[in-house]
Amino acid sequence: MERDYLSVDDLSVEELAMLLDLSAEVKAKPEDHATALAGRQVALIFEKPSTRTRVSFEVAVASTGGHPIPLSSSELQLGRGETIEDTGRVLSRYVDAIVLRTFEQERLELLARAATVPVINALSDFEHPCQALADLLTIREIKGGLAGRTLTYLGDGNNVTHSLLLAGAKAGVHVRVATPPGFEPIPQVVQRATEIAEGTGGSVRLTHDPIEASRDADVLYTDVWASMGQEAEAEERALVFPAYALDAEKVAVARPDVTVLHCLPAHRGQEITDEVIDGPHSAVWDQAENRLHTQKALLLFLLGAV
Ligand code: CP
Ligand code: NVA
Numbered sequence: 001m002e003r004d005y006l007s008v009d010d011l012s013v014e015e016l017a018m019l020l021d022l023s024a025e026v027k028a029k030p031e032d033h034a035t036a037l038a039g040r041q042v043a044l045i046f047e048k049p050s051t052r053t054r055v056s057f058e059v060a061v062a063s064t065g066g067h068p069i070p071l072s073s074s075e076l077q078l079g080r081g082e083t084i085e086d087t088g089r090v091l092s093r094y095v096d097a098i099v100l101r102t103f104e105q106e107r108l109e110l111l112a113r114a115a116t117v118p119v120i121n122a123l124s125d126f127e128h129p130c131q132a133l134a135d136l137l138t139i140r141e142i143k144g145g146l147a148g149r150t151l152t153y154l155g156d157g158n159n160v161t162h163s164l165l166l167a168g169a170k171a172g173v174h175v176r177v178a179t180p181p182g183f184e185p186i187p188q189v190v191q192r193a194t195e196i197a198e199g200t201g202g203s204v205r206l207t208h209d210p211i212e213a214s215r216d217a218d219v220l221y222t223d224v225w226a227s228m229g230q231e232a233e234a235e236e237r238a239l240v241f242p243a244y245a246l247d248a249e250k251v252a253v254a255r256p257d258v259t260v261l262h263c264l265p266a267h268r269g270q271e272i273t274d275e276v277i278d279g280p281h282s283a284v285w286d287q288a289e290n291r292l293h294t295q296k297a298l299l300l301f302l303l304g305a306v
Contacts, residue, residue, distance in 0.1 A: 003302050004112045004119045006105070008129045008166035009192065013200060016136075016170045019297050022306060023137050027293035030063065036305040037066030041095040044122070045087075047073040047102040048228045052264060053122045053130065056291040057099055064296055064305075069095065088115035096303060103229055118302040125229060128159045131263050132167035133294035138287040139173075139219055142259050147172030147201060152217040152254070154178050154210050154244045155271050156237070157185035160223045160263050165189055169196035169204060176205045178213035180240045210243055214250040220281075221261040222246040222271045238270065246272040251281060259283050 004010060011019065026033050042061045046054060054070060061068035073079050078087050088111040091098055097118045100108055105126035112119040121129050140146050151168050153161055157179045165185060168175035175193065177185060184190070184206055194204045207213050214220060225241040226234035251258060260272075260281045268274050277284060300306045 002116065002118045005129060005298060005302060006108045006112060006119065006121045007127050008132050008163050008170065009196075010129075011170070013170045013196075015301075016167065019133060019294070019301055020137055020140060022297040022301065023133065023290070023294040024141075026296045026300070027137075027290075030296075033064050033296065033300065035065040036300050037061060037064040037303065040066040040097070040303060040305075042066055042068050042097045042099060042299065043091050043095045044068055044070045044099045045073060045076070045078070045101070046071070046122070047078075047100070047107075048123065050101055050122070052288055052291050053101060056288075057122065057295055060292055060296040060299060064299065066096075066299075084111045085114035087111070088119070092116040097299065120298065120302070123159060125227070126159055127163045127166075128263065129163045129167075130291065130295055130298065131160055132163035133298065134287055134290035135164060135221070135261060135263070136167055136171055137290045137294050138261065138283055139259065141286070141290075142283060143218060148174070149218040150174040150176065150216065151219040151221060152176045152178065152213045153221045153223075154213065154246055154250065155222045155241060156183050156225050156227070158223060158227050161185045162189045164221065165193035165204060166196065169193040169202050170200060172197075172200040172202040174203045174205070176207065176213045176217070178207050178210040178244060180244060181208055183240070210250060211253055215253045217254040217258060219259045219261060220246055220250055220254055223263050224265070224267055225271055241271065245270065246276055248273065248275055251276055251279070257281075261287050264288055 058068040092115045099120040099122045101122035105124045225237045
């Protein structure tokens with residue numbers, strides 16, 4: 001059975017640690033993996049916009065010797081009603097892996113069931129598991145490790161939060177999430193992350209108090225207040241979230257060596273201030289770069305090229 005990566009929870013604690021090691025190795029010596037995916041074709045389907053994920057996957061495949069095939073759903077028969085399952089059955093006859101960015105997590109599950117090649121979640125409404133790999137690698141590089149570090153997420157309990165909760169828990173991180181009431185991450189994910197953390201020495205804490213959550217944090221992380229697909233709610237959300245913005249006040253109560261992360265794209269002046277994203281604590285550009293290295297490692301792992 002081929003392996004898929006639809007959720008961070010598709011990786012065991014050990015596999016996640018191994019993938020981060022492999023990512024660091026691939027980053028340090030890209031030339032050692034320049035032909036690892038020779039002869040492999042990877043379809044990249046985007047049903048939502050993307051800058052980082054699309055380009056980093058395309059470069060990851062090409063720079064390991066493979067052939068990336070970027071596809072927008074509007075150019076495929078998918079956009080004219082062909083089912084995701086039939087698309088998966090057909091693409092499996094041509095390519096060695098399928099990467100999909102979409103809306104409902106169910107679409108990824110349907111695709112993975114029908115496809116006979118690995119399927120990778122390039123972001124859904126529910127999770128952003130590729131992002132979480134880059135986030136952990138970035139923290140590990142800067143802090144020298146993951147277990148026992150405190151990561152505070154401020155803002156909307158969304159796809160990025162879900163993947164961070166699961167990945168942080170698997171890595172033994174203390175994950176704090178501060179959201180406005182009504183915007184918490186979904187309870188099943190919180191429960192699963194808590195269960196995982198019990199076995200790794202990490203922890204999970206939810207709060208509505210952004211200052212309290214930021215106190216002594218090793219890492220402060222935020223994401224947009226309205227995700228792709230929630231554009232109609234953006235104005236309403238902008239009234240609820242300002243207290244959760246990653247600004248100088250939060251940085252001031254965190255550890256003096258706090259690292260600031262944002263998955264990007266950022267809405268400067270909303271969830272993060274210019275001063276913080278461009279300031280000395282920010283590692284967002286390294287974080288964006290790490291998408292490339294972690295996705296290379298993920299592809300090598302899923303395609304058995306390690
Ligand atoms: N962080 C991230 O996934 O960015 P894109 O939407 O640009 O791919
Ligand atoms: N939560 C954001 C992440 C973008 C990378 C969204 O889904 O739009």
